[in-house]
Amino acid sequence: MTLRTSNHLDGAFDAIYAAIAELNLQLPRNKQIQRRPDIVLFGENGQLDSLALANFIVITEQKLEESFGIQVDLTQDDPFSGQSGHFRTVESLARYASSLAENKTGE
């Protein structure tokens, strides 16, 4: 299965938003994560602690697999170090996930 780049990015956003909806079930009402590209996920002023981030990664990988039909490993770098910045915001994560998906699908 191959998708064009813009479709990969759209698909990644869709998968991440679906993962956020699922993760919100674990979060208090006043700490639920909004589905917007600029939402800060992890790091300074991030909304996820390390356990929530771990759960979020696994849920997102599952949603990406459902979207793209391929397995995507979002933990090739240490997600907790913050050095890669992939998990900084919803948008940075979407770009990272779509790039991994593109590589996997050969584009």
Add this chain to the structure above:
Amino acid sequence: MNSDAFNLRLVSDFNIETLGRYLDHDAAWPRITSAAAPFGQIFPSLLETGIGESDQDFCFIWSSLEGAVPSSRKMLDFDLVDREALFAEVSYFAECVKKCHTRFKATFVASWTVPSFYRGLGILDFQSATGLRRLTLEMNLALVKALEGSAGIYVLDASRWLEITGNPWSPKLWYLSKTPYRSEVFGKAAQELKVAIGTLLGSARKLVVIDLDDTLWGGIIGEVGWENIVLGGHDHRGEAFVDFQRALKSLRNRGILLAIASKNQEEVALQAFQKRPEMLLRLEDFAGWRINWNDKAANIAALASELNLGLQSIVFIDDNPVERARVREALPEVLVPEWPEDRTSYASTLLQLNCFDLPQITDEDRARTQMYIRAREREKGKAEYQSVEAWLHSLETTVTVEELNESNLPRVVQLLNKTNQMNLSTRRMTGNELSEWLKQERRRLWAFRVRDKFSDSGLTGIVSLQADAESCRIVDFLLSCRVMGRDVERVMVAVAIQCCRSLGCAELIAKYLETAKNKPCRDFWMKSGFAYNETESSFSWTAARPYPTPSHIQVIEPGRDQSERELLRSPEGNVSAALL
């Protein structure tokens, strides 16, 4: 922390925080506030003392196999397993659970599971004495047996929570956070824990009201006739309706009442019960019915009134979404589950409902439908008598009074936790708590069994008292709705007064604690003859004054012969001090 929430201690050898988050953020009743013990320290957590004694209600223990039974690591590694040592460790774990339980009202223990990615010994896994799945089954069974008889400890089937997703285990989550399962598994476990706690708090539904056409059978009987309704036979839809009836019958066998609310002509609809041999459910399986053209919500309310049940005890099943919406809107306390369009899913949808779980099933539960049928006969007979008094006399009611003992404890606890209407204080307690409460000086509890010429209603009433130097206070006064309004209440009051006198107290006081459901209790006490203190919402009686018991009820204390029983009643119809 929400003051209305129940406290739940989580004990695990893995990171169980995700479960706590699901529980803490679910606003549905019962609200839970969880606190996780440090993970990786399961035995210190089980054996710790002094923590949680005052502020923890429930405990949930979810351990991996090797966390609870260290020798099982060898089993997973195909190392040589000493079975004796393995099962000794299971016993030790069970003893630790029991010790832990002494600090809580109830303790839940998850059964052990083996990750599906362990293939074990393949085709030999159940055959070999050291097969992974065989040993896991045996260890679970050993745990269940070791905990059997420990009141308030419940082993929950964790394998059901893992079925929520095709791949419940996540090695990645394990390495990232020491959490073995995906989020959905914890979400499902949280739901089931809330159901388990709700069950102990008396949330079980008691009555299923069911539609007929296209629900109990296929087709509209008024249009196609009893001969042509779809039921049984060599037809996948007909077989599905029979299976749905079988599922309903299984509920009835557990003590859940069945009733009918159908828009039909009654004599036409009843022909299906009389003439179709494929009908698994017979009319005698139903505690009542309303088959007419009236509003279904009104019919359900009438059934609730007839059966003396609160609306919160009822589940309504109908294939018609309009009828479901109407009942939801008119009777919000009634549970109206969404119903599948696919008739082949009716039985499985019914069997999945988690609102019928009971903390124990007593003989009274199993015989409940028969009791209601007898009650219907009793009420029918009422019209034949000139007065209510004459009718009450005709019932030949006998009330047997007994103390709390091992055999009646489960039923007493069940009544205590589920009776809403005739309940003075609505005090909810576990068996352990009740036994502890009774150990204190000058506290008494009596249980009341009721039978008449129609049926044996079983243990249906409780009175408990607490005395100080001057006065005696009724702590619990509750009676099953099945026998309300037949003067059994007055016998219970008389017993309480006699007990008050024997304890040397001058006055008996009953303080009414209002709930949304116990107005019938207030109505009884207002007519009881006791002096009413409106400010205190309490009722009092001078112990020296005899309390007239109804002459149409025979009061018995087991262990006394007939001549002694006669002594229990004074010429005025008072319960004698011999009872006490």
